[in-house]
Amino acid sequence: MIAVDNLSGVESLGSVDYEPVWMFYCKNAFNESIHVSDRDIAKLRINIGPVGSGTRTQALNIFKLNGLNGDAPNLLGLGNAEGVDALVRGEIDAVILVDGFDSPNMQKLIRNPDIKLTSFTRADAYTRLLPYFEEVSAPMGGFDLGKNIPDHPIQLISTTTNLLIDNRLHPAIQVLFLEAAREINGNKSYFSKSGEFPAYMNTEAPLSDEAKFFYEKGTPTLMKYLPFWLAEFLERMFFLLLPFAAFAYPVIKSIPTYRTNLAKKQINSIYKELDKFEQNTIQTFDPNRRSEYIEVLNEMERRILRSKAAKLTTAECYSLRSNIEFIRNALEKQIIYKGREG
Template identity: 30%
Template sequence: MDKIEKPHRWTRFLRVSSRDLFVTVVPVALALSAAIWAVLHFVRPAAPSTITISTGPDGSSFQRAAERYGKAFAANGVTLKVRPSNGSLENLRRLADPDAGVDVGFVQVGVKLPDPQPGERRRELASLGTISRQPLYILVHGAAPPDRLSALAGKRLVIGPEGSGTRVLALALLKANGIEPGGPTTMLDLDDDLVGDALEQGYVDAAFLMGDSASPRVIRSIIERPGVHVLQLSQVEAYLRKFQDLDRVVIPMGAYDLAHNMPATDLDLVASSVELVARADLHPAISDLLIETMREVHGRPFLLQRAGEFPVAREHDLPLSADARRYYESGKRWLYRMLPFWAASLADRFLMVLVPLVLLLVPVFRLVPQVYAWRVRARLYRIYGSLLELERDVLDHAAEHQAGLLDRLDAIERRADALKLPVAFADQFYVLREHIGFVRRRLTTLAGERRRAL
């Protein structure tokens, strides 16, 4: 007797239906990949490894400060590119220009861009905080110095280079006194090294100096000259009320040289602030690193400020960025307090991706098994559909078409036998087989009854 081989037990039943699993999982995987890509690129991109800062002229205090920034950034794995400029106005132009490639810059408060031209694109900007206060020295030549700016009408004035914060402030103060370019007053730009000689010899009548041009060493060397004085404004309080961003600064008697008592009296001056301005979409991690570095570089005490006085979260023309406000109120985020910058940046980004991803995966993990089961059952349901259609024909034509109906039923049974289903659906497969047998028996019974009736 020939040995009858039994079919392998996995011929019909599989652990998993690879085809259904593939068709179910691949669209979900593609959708998840697209979601992850969107989260990585739009929710919070990685912190940049290089940023660019616009400073001031070569050798200026802002350029030196930026170089110190660069050392702090390098210690955290970030490259800071330093771009010199002519001053605050040029820094502001670069920051507002989306194509200039500048991320942050030093800008004197009060410096503003003209209204944009039609079609001109400008980037949104925000302040990261005020970093210093710069007194305005108005040096005049003469035996009896005036105490009001209106007395300078018709004179020869040095007001700073084009694009500098000194020039912007000087023009604003002079305009408030009815003195504007194009009138009888001559407004000049003169090299810093020549200002002292020009004042002493009477080539110019007054000079407006701020920042690097007005360091204690420079001011001392100028006021030592005969006939040169610091103009003491009698209307300081009125200027402070009219120009809300100005501050009062008092240089104490003897502050520059105690032995020679220079200056000989207290100097009551107006001062402008300098802030670090950034593009509004600056990465939060870079914003935190900048403010931390600002505290290290600008927080030290000297003649014009106390220790820790700067940087300060003070708003002027530009709003304080949300990240800067959060830093000033609560400090660095906890990840950056616990981990090195590169590790904290990586972990921060991972968490920003993980949270929305988990929220997305929970319903997906619930849905995938249901879709997979539905696809497997759908193959059973299609056979059931054919079986139900056959059963209706059995009820109507069991006698006259028995042979044809049996052929159709055999075809349905072959389709069922050809199914490959996961083991978990074996019970439903055998129920289908029972139903096919039930229809076969019913077809035979009804066909016999009708033939006898005939």
């Protein structure tokens, strides 16, 4: 686990595995009849890893919470492998490791009958005070049922292995990292369930936008069916063209409406012309000009039939032609203009 509080430009793709904090001690360091706590172990001659290591950082954080001095002379700075060997030889009393269950160092200590593993009975308190810690546990016999190792339930606190990236890393590469993490770390392990990782569990570094999308929506759909390069290209093009489509859609949608409105405007123009013709004819009707009047109406109808409005606004065209026909019949039969004839 790496502290990133003071780093800028760093984002997280999430956690990919548990790395518990293990605290081992020599069996003969305490009377077997007493309960041994992590505070007691911290006062022994204990190796907490070299300066600058993640193990030492976590050990000092734990000691600080317990009000213990991080500069005490009993705190040694050997490497993990050196510390484990020193503990096995009896040269030191205890060791703190931050490592996976399957690591050689862990297996070497777990199966040594002269070495004991401390249970963090206050694990819940640690996870509340240091939010990047998770609580994990091992049941009685969980390491070796035949030998009943451990001989009682063990509570542990665990950091998580995190994928940290430069926030300028291309989104497509981020997706590839997450896919690889799912493939490699998504299987069941001693402390994790199948499909538990990758997951955003450590809140020290902000989660990248691409990782947020990955955890919420899963693998981009196109990547399930197309080669990566093509799926990525289409995905990027979709998001690039989406704002344009949002702008263009109402414009495109309005094109048919626009043409229809023009056609209706043309129909209305002829309606006005027809109304003006009728009013003038009523006022100045001359029976000798009846054929002339009818020809004017015929020309109006021909204009309608030649226009685009006849195809776009069929109902309105038929209505207009019906009105023309009505006036034409009235002229021929002289219904409206009765009494006007000289």
